[in-house]
Amino acid sequence: MAVLEPLIIKEAIGKVIKLIDVPTAGATALIPVPPNTQPDDSIEVLIDDQMVAQASSSNPPGDFYVCRVPKTVLLKSTGRQKEFRYIIWNSAGNPVHSDPMLYDILHPPSSILHPPSSILLIELLRCSKQKMQRLPE
Numbered sequence: 483m484a485v486l487e488p489l490i491i492k493e494a495i496g497k498v499i500k501l502i503d504v505p506t507a508g509a510t511a512l513i514p515v516p517p518n519t520q521p522d523d524s525i526e527v528l529i530d531d532q533m534v535a536q537a538s539s540s541n542p543p544g545d546f547y548v549c550r551v552p553k554t555v556l557l558k559s560t561g562r563q564k565e566f567r568y569i570i571w572n573s574a575g576n577p578v579h580s581d582p583m584l585y586d587i588l589h590p591p592s593s594i595l596h597p598p599s600s601i602l603l604i605e606l607l608r609c610s611k612q613k614m615q616r617l618p619e
Contacts, residue, residue, distance in 0.1 A: 487514040488583035489527065489568050491551075501556055501589045508550040511535065513568055513580075515542045522573045527551060529559050529566055539570065560589045 492510035493503050511527050523539035527549050537549040549568075567582045 486516050486568070486570065486578055486580040488581045489513045489566055490546075490583070491566065491585060494585055497584060498586045498588060499556065501553065501560070501587065504553050504556060506553060508535075508552040509556060511549040511551050511566070511568070512546040513537075513549060515539075515545055515547060516570065516578070519570065520573060524571045525549060526569045526571070527566070528568065529555070529564055531565070534559075556587055557589060560587045562586045 521540040525537040527535040
């Protein structure tokens with residue numbers, strides 16, 4: 483059985499996908515165009531054996547097919563050593579599988595994105611105190 487090259491996630495740094503770096507539309511999966519691909523073949527992207535995105539093999543823009551993996555899917559798949567792979571289905575319904583690629587999908591703690599209200603309150607008080615000190619007597 484032929485095995486295809488692994489996909490690449492464009493937004494990843496090394497083997498790490500930080501969700502803060504992924505656009506709202508999703509991560510860009512770059513799938514190497516194999517030889518003998520037909521325009522009516524279809525592509526499925528999988529994370530840990532769950533199909534998460536699909537694409538057509540017609541008219542690749544270059545050496546790679548481009549497929550978006552929704553950010554919501556990545557959010558549900560956070561964790562270490564997540565297996566990304568793809569399957570190309572030919573028109574006869576025969577699959578050709580890729581080698582897997584392992585990525586860590588990291589989601590920052592919500593406190594980094596939304597500071598606790600106590601931090602906001604302290605900052606507000608600090609700014610108010612500075613303004614009060616500048617007022618003329």
